[in-house]
Amino acid sequence: MTESDPAIIRLGVVGAGFMGRQHIDFIRAAPGMALTAVADPVLPPDAFGCAVHESTERMLDAGQVDAVIIANPNALHVDTALECLEAGVAVLLEKPVAVDHAQSLRLVEAVERRRGRLLVGHHRRHHPAVARARAAIRDGELGQVVAVSGLWSARKEDAYFTDMPWHSRPGAGVLLINVVHDLDLLRHLCGEVVEIQAMQSSHARGLEVEDTVSLSLRFENGVVGSFLASDAGVSPWGWDQATEETAAFPFLPDGVAYRIVGTRAALSVPNLARYAYDASVEPDWHSPLSRTYLPVVPRGSFQRQLEHFADVVRGEAEPLVSAEDASRTLALVEAAALAARTRRTVDVARFRTDVEAGRE
Template identity: 50%
Template sequence: MARQDAQRCRVGLIGAGTFGLRHSRFIARSDRAGLVAVADPTFGSDRPVPDELREVARYADHREMLARGDLDGVIVASPSEMHVAHALDCLDAGVAVLVEKPVAVDREQARPLLDRVAEDPRARVLVGHHRRHHPAVAAARSLIEEGRLGEIRAVAAVWATHKTDAYFEIEWRRRRPGGGMLLINLIHEVDLLRHLVGEITSVQAIASNKARGLEVEDTAGLALRFENGAIGTLVGSDSAVSPWGWDQATDDDPAFPYHPGQPCLLIAGSRGSVSVPDMTVFTQPEPSWLEPVAQSRVPVQGADAFARQLAHFADVAAGRARPLVTAEDALRSFEVVRTAAQSLAG
């Protein structure tokens, strides 16, 4: 059985690609988790070992890593089609799992994992929609749940930045279905909207690949209807210059420049509205378009969502917390975006 440590979670990592290395850097900054082992099939080949992984035990087979028996949790950052199989192997070894999004490529593939979690109370699975852990998201959710905004009527979200040409040197990002910014990037916005506003009952999409001429989309717009009657829009582009996106509007990832005070999500209700993540709140004593709108700011402290996600994962691994983002929850966000992508193909 894995050792439970109240102070520091001993973490293994499956996948040493872009996302795996990103996780290793965040673990290095954490005071709640430590990376002790990593598994990737390229180890033992001619591929150079990344600097971030030189000081940890390395395995070409993740099952050999799991056989160590001293891991508290494992982060699965392998290719998406392997997420379910690798997560199940971790659960079989008795360790908690943090699975990168998407949790699976469809519900049928996810079924064994969903069934395992439903049937086994010891199965602990957290999905890596890290933005939910940001304190601004918690603050916005509290405003909504407390009724301070009234009934939510409309939402608008934007994610716009300009990816470099080097990003698309990886073949699947140029041509493979799912390689565009809908499933790579906008899935995070969809997950936040579901978390804050409620379930999405219908989605329509339009998209363009004009900027680069690749097979995958570079710009897309979604029209959303929520279960509570609210209407929303989500616009995204990976070929536009702006500070209006989660990565630029927060200080979560030092790889991205920080532009404080910029919103990327607007939520409007019958009694007030809020912009996120800057948490500016707008209200009226008596709602009227003829009356001025009062403005205030909800203070947010300690805005490192990745550190908070790791701390939460340590608590999940130790049995002190239930996963904030379950496999079923994450799959619903994926299904909304996949429905949008399929509507483009039709």
């Protein structure tokens, strides 16, 4: 098969930095896909063995792509995605969908108006352990879920902020860069969040953006939860250390990012350890506690995301993470930032309504 074969999806990548290069590797390993173009203003023209353009516009004008993966800085996401949708090209847009909820609404509107094919890159939703955990919750394997807690902490290198200054300015920060994934997954697993409280700190790095946050969440089904995150502190806890998603991060087997507590059992994710009292009659906190691991077939979420994107490109699947869905996750991140700034509880639905009405 060659890229002139109509069965092959011709893919372009916009932004070939840390994340874009990983997407390029996944495309190269994927059957039925070919990397035909890259758009990035700061690359040598022969960097990837395919056409390299200095802008998305030039790449689209060259007509070499059926679909595009957008991995440029967050502030460019909406305009780049709109450009691609206007050109009739399918889009996998890296998270966050936009830098704020108001901006994301432009994209939601354009996707609806153009019936555009757009998947947002909340890749963790594609991980087999997430699908298994979601099924366990849905099928009552934990009883009634009462609470959830999560943690993500890792010490990013200082060059992450000095070499790529957009990382230290509004539009980035640990909430928008990292916690956005976790809040998306907590929504996916536990349902919509109705109230949020937050504290944040820039104490460790002294940057304009926050490096550390603590969140309290109330879900619409009555579940309450908490989430802690820092990009300044060493830890083995968090999705990136608990999965083998990228070689760029250390992997510790049996790692935990989330703990979900139900009336019959508890489940940690992504290691899928299920804890339950081991008594046939009236089990309670005096009963022995047993641990079993839920079985799952291992597969990387970026690969599964790319396979799913191929189905979206061909019009054979609705996106697992639509612009509208990702826009709700982003609204939650923004509500967290507002809660931290104002030191008050934010009603998430009211916050979204206020943004939509131009009041926030």
